[in-house]
Amino acid sequence: MGALLSFFVVIVLVLIALVGVKGAGLYALFGIVIPYAAVTTFILGVILRVIKWSRSPVPFHIPTTCGQEKSLPWIKYNKLESPAGTLGVIGRMALEVLFFRSLFRNLKTELRDGPKLVYGSNKWLWLAGLAFHWSFLIVLIRHLRFFTHPVPAFVNMIDSLDGFLQIGSPHLLMTGVVLLLAVTYLFLRRVFIPQVRYISLPADYLPLFLIIGIATSGILMRYFYKVDIIKVKELTLGLATLNPEVPAGIGVIFYVHLFLISSLFAYFPFSKLMHMGGVFLSPTRNLANNSRMKRHVNPWNYPVKVHTYEEYEEEFRDKMKNAGIPVEKE
Amino acid sequence: MAKPTKPPKPEELVKIDYNPPEKPWMEVPVEFKPGTFCYGTRPKYLEEVGLPNPREWSPTDDDWKLPSDWKDTVINGIGERLKKYRSFQLFMDICVRCGACADKCHFFIGSGDPKNMPVLRAELMRSVYRKYFSLGGKLLGNLAGARELTFDVFKEWWYYFYQCTECRRCSVFCPYGIDTAEITMMARELFNLLGCNTDWIAGPVANCYRKGNHLGLEPHTITSNIEFMLDDIEEITGIKIEPTFNRKGAEILFVTPSGDLFGDPGTYTCMGYLMLFHELGLDYTWSTYASEGGNFGFFTSMEMAKRLNYKIYAEAKRLGVKWILGGECGHMWRVVHQYMDTWNGPADFLEEPVSPITGTKFENAKTTKMVHIAEFTADLIRHGKLKLDPSRNDHLKVTYHDSCNTSRGMGILEEPRYILKNVCNHFHEMPEDTIREKTFCCGSGTGLNAGENMELRMRGGFPRANAVKHVRDSHGVNMLANICAIDRATLSALMQYWVPDVEVCGVHELLGNALVMTGEKERETDLRLEPLPGKEEDEDV
Numbered sequence: 001m002g003a004l005l006s007f008f009v010v011i012v013l014v015l016i017a018l019v020g021v022k023g024a025g026l027y028a029l030f031g032i033v034i035p036y037a038a039v040t041t042f043i044l045g046v047i048l049r050v051i052k053w054s055r056s057p058v059p060f061h062i063p064t065t066c067g068q069e070k071s072l073p074w075i076k077y078n079k080l081e082s083p084a085g086t087l088g089v090i091g092r093m094a095l096e097v098l099f100f101r102s103l104f105r106n107l108k109t110e111l112r113d114g115p116k117l118v119y120g121s122n123k124w125l126w127l128a129g130l131a132f133h134w135s136f137l138i139v140l141i142r143h144l145r146f147f148t149h150p151v152p153a154f155v156n157m158i159d160s161l162d163g164f165l166q167i168g169s170p171h172l173l174m175t176g177v178v179l180l181l182a183v184t185y186l187f188l189r190r191v192f193i194p195q196v197r198y199i200s201l202p203a204d205y206l207p208l209f210l211i212i213g214i215a216t217s218g219i220l221m222r223y224f225y226k227v228d229i230i231k232v233k234e235l236t237l238g239l240a241t242l243n244p245e246v247p248a249g250i251g252v253i254f255y256v257h258l259f260l261i262s263s264l265f266a267y268f269p270f271s272k273l274m275h276m277g278g279v280f281l282s283p284t285r286n287l288a289n290n291s292r293m294k295r296h297v298n299p300w301n302y303p304v305k306v307h308t309y310e311e312y313e314e315e316f317r318d319k320m321k322n323a324g325i326p327v328e329k330e
Numbered sequence: 331m332a333k334p335t336k337p338p339k340p341e342e343l344v345k346i347d348y349n350p351p352e353k354p355w356m357e358v359p360v361e362f363k364p365g366t367f368c369y370g371t372r373p374k375y376l377e378e379v380g381l382p383n384p385r386e387w388s389p390t391d392d393d394w395k396l397p398s399d400w401k402d403t404v405i406n407g408i409g410e411r412l413k414k415y416r417s418f419q420l421f422m423d424i425c426v427r428c429g430a431c432a433d434k435c436h437f438f439i440g441s442g443d444p445k446n447m448p449v450l451r452a453e454l455m456r457s458v459y460r461k462y463f464s465l466g467g468k469l470l471g472n473l474a475g476a477r478e479l480t481f482d483v484f485k486e487w488w489y490y491f492y493q494c495t496e497c498r499r500c501s502v503f504c505p506y507g508i509d510t511a512e513i514t515m516m517a518r519e520l521f522n523l524l525g526c527n528t529d530w531i532a533g534p535v536a537n538c539y540r541k542g543n544h545l546g547l548e549p550h551t552i553t554s555n556i557e558f559m560l561d562d563i564e565e566i567t568g569i570k571i572e573p574t575f576n577r578k579g580a581e582i583l584f585v586t587p588s589g590d591l592f593g594d595p596g597t598y599t600c601m602g603y604l605m606l607f608h609e610l611g612l613d614y615t616w617s618t619y620a621s622e623g624g625n626f627g628f629f630t631s632m633e634m635a636k637r638l639n640y641k642i643y644a645e646a647k648r649l650g651v652k653w654i655l656g657g658e659c660g661h662m663w664r665v666v667h668q669y670m671d672t673w674n675g676p677a678d679f680l681e682e683p684v685s686p687i688t689g690t691k692f693e694n695a696k697t698t699k700m701v702h703i704a705e706f707t708a709d710l711i712r713h714g715k716l717k718l719d720p721s722r723n724d725h726l727k728v729t730y731h732d733s734c735n736t737s738r739g740m741g742i743l744e745e746p747r748y749i750l751k752n753v754c755n756h757f758h759e760m761p762e763d764t765i766r767e768k769t770f771c772c773g774s775g776t777g778l779n780a781g782e783n784m785e786l787r788m789r790g791g792f793p794r795a796n797a798v799k800h801v802r803d804s805h806g807v808n809m810l811a812n813i814c815a816i817d818r819a820t821l822s823a824l825m826q827y828w829v830p831d832v833e834v835c836g837v838h839e840l841l842g843n844a845l846v847m848t849g850e851k852e853r854e855t856d857l858r859l860e861p862l863p864g865k866e867e868d869e870d871v
Binding site: 001005049052054055056057058060064065066067068069070071072074076077078082084096100103105106108111115116119125129193194195196197198199201202203204270272278279282283284285289290292293294295297298300304305306307308309312313315316319320322324325326327 | 418475503541575578671763797
């Protein structure tokens with residue numbers, strides 16, 4: 001149900017772009033106004049969300065320790081999984097953000113006859129997740145050539161690395177294909193693994209379909225329904241230099257691509273996609289395991305009602321004396 | 331209160347269906363199945379500590395006698411906590427429902443109930459969060475995965491947030507470190523705003539507040555319980571030990587969970603401590619006021635946890651000790667390691683802990699000033715300060731269970747293993763995906779260890795028991811060692827149910843067996859008064 005609904009939403013978005021551009025000729029709306037609005041929403045939304053998160057303090061020191069603590073000097077401690085200092089935390093976060101360390105641990109639990117529980121390695125989600133995020137990043141970086149003039153050397157380098165197979169003309173860029181395959185895998189596992197399907201919301205399918213739509217329209221535009229790349233760059237460079245104009249004669253598929261991207265950008269700050277920012281703030285990962293070495297202060301710590309020793313002794317004094325336990329007041 | 335029901339037989343229990351139902355989870359109503367939930371708290375326990383809405387009630391009642399504005403209390407309570415805890419706010423927002431956590435939860439593995447998947451347990455709360463705190467949820471409702479807070483939802487929360495032991499295993503596997511424990515803690519705080527604690531948690535809290543420990547042992551009972559142990563030690567070793575209580579001017583205050591003072595196998599662990607300290611001539615004292623290391627307040631609310639935890643530093647200050655040594659306990663060490671100093675510190679009246687025997691500075695405890703006994707003992711062994719005869723444990727084939735809190739909320743993994751390898755000759759690890767940071771809960775933590783909750787406990791403990799069974803079958807393991815008082819109490823029941831020939835002990839019980847004490851007589855029995863290997867013949871005749 002959620003999948004169908006989200007699919008439908010993306011189809012409607014495509015139709016809106018088609019009708020708006022081809023039917024109504026709203027080039028400036030789809031080529032300038034909406035992209036600007038989307039990017040503004042994205043930037044402000046992300047900033048506001050991160051500010052909102054940071055305004056909630058971290059009252060307690062709660063890293064999830066995944067290895068030996070730093071204790072006695074002759075016991076080797078795990079600097080990355082149970083870091084005792086900032087450097088270790090940076091290492092742990094880097095592994096998490098760049099290589100999805102925790103997901104790499106993933107296991108599949110299976111109940112067999114016996115009864116016997118068996119834990120098997122299960123790295124497909126990790127692999128697909130990594131392939132998806134990295135190829136998406138590279139695709140984004142590649143796209144910088146539409147927004148810069150002259151194009152920075154590293155963008156050209158990534159571009160030529162990405163196309164080093166030199167298949168077809170223009171050269172096939174691998175990351176586009178990997179992105180589409182990985183995102184398709186992420187969609188299929190959501191549909192076919194019963195537990196994952198059971199927990200999936202429309203909000204889980206929507207970004208997948210949006211990205212599938214974006215990648216597909218991009219690939220179609222590059223290899224099949226070719227658009228005038230010079231004019232596209234005129235438009236995108238105009239957007240980037242805040243000097244926007246819409247050259248005539250860019251194929252409608254470009255506007256579909258752009259509108260889907262705009263939708264993703266605008267949707268981003270309100271969605272689970274904010275995990276991109278959130279992972280950096282996660283207190284179970286970004287704190288050092290040093291809470292007995294270094295005092296952690298809770299900004300809202302307040303005095304509480306306690307049961308004092310005096311009250312305790314008052315109640316039990318006779319029993320304590322009879323048991324030979326020293327007391328304060330005889 | 332109804333009589334506790336017995337759990338079904340293991341072969342019945344293990345028929346687990348992991349397929350989720352046809353109906354979407356929001357449409358599946360909660361069912362309070364006997365044996366899978368705890369009794370609601372009696373009013374007197376709430377009155378004793380001044381918590382709201384004390385009354386007679388039961389989770390199976392149609393009317394929980396909540397105040398008429400209960401819904402506002404919950405919604406405002408959520409709002410307040412979102413502003414106080416970044417973890418809570420963040421974990422409401424960033425889950426992508428990838429499902430990596432799903433089969434990591436022992437309650438899901440043991441029950442197949444999809445609402446025991448950590449992701450869905452959290453969604454029970456997130457759905458309400460979206461409805462009241464997010465734009466999408468307010469506008470789109472169900473389409474955005476949002477739902478109203480109703481009494482049925484509240485009941486569902488209660489059932490499932492008392493089916494989470496805050497073990498943090500899910501958070502090890504989550505790519506964003508989302509820790510369901512953080513969400514469960516918030517849910518339980520909300521229940522306590524409305525007087526909906528469980529009896530098994532609220533009772534120990536009230537006991538601990540007034541009497542100093544969960545079990546409600548009064549001062550004279552503490553001393554007499556320890557005297558029983560001392561008699562046993564004298565019988566076994568010929569050595570008379572005279573510990574002190576509430577003694578001012580001692581160098582060290584020793585705090586351990588009260589479970590070690592009452593009922594075996596906890597008491598055997600306690601005998602191990604007593605023997606060790608005596609042999610070292612340690613200048614230490616027990617306290618009857620701060621007679622609890624554990625903290626059931628931690629399963630109630632952060633405020634209650636702080637109120638109970640207060641006694642440890644207060645007593646250390648009153649007695650004028652230099653530092654604090656803590657016994658074997660799981661959640662006690664989560665609290666000591668990650669919370670105590672923040673709540674009730676700074677402990678600037680104490681000194682940086684130094685072992686009086688080896689001179690080792692425990693730099694890892696330099697601000698909290700509390701040292702784990704496994705750190706203390708491992709250091710002694712490393713410096714050759716203990717004479718050990720591991721052959722006295724030769725009748726035991728030992729494996730080690732990492733408790734959730736000490737592994738994932740502290741990281742003390744090697745010290746207990748180092749001790750075990752020095753005090754016994756037969757040690758075998760369970761499969762690697764079931765130990766250390768990936769260890770499985772006993773299934774009864776966070777105050778779920780009530781008798782009426784037995785089916786749930788046997789389900790939740792199934793993965794742990796199954797790993798024990800593996801080493802029993804492959805290596806003949808017959809002893810499950812651990813450093814947790816709740817484990818010692820609950821794993822015994824779990825072993826009886828799943829792996830009947832395996833017993834449970836604390837690490838310091840085995841140390842007590844192996845410890846060669848100055849002037850001791852030749853030992854005939856272990857601390858359980860069972861004959862040592864090679865000493866059985868007389869009995870067989």
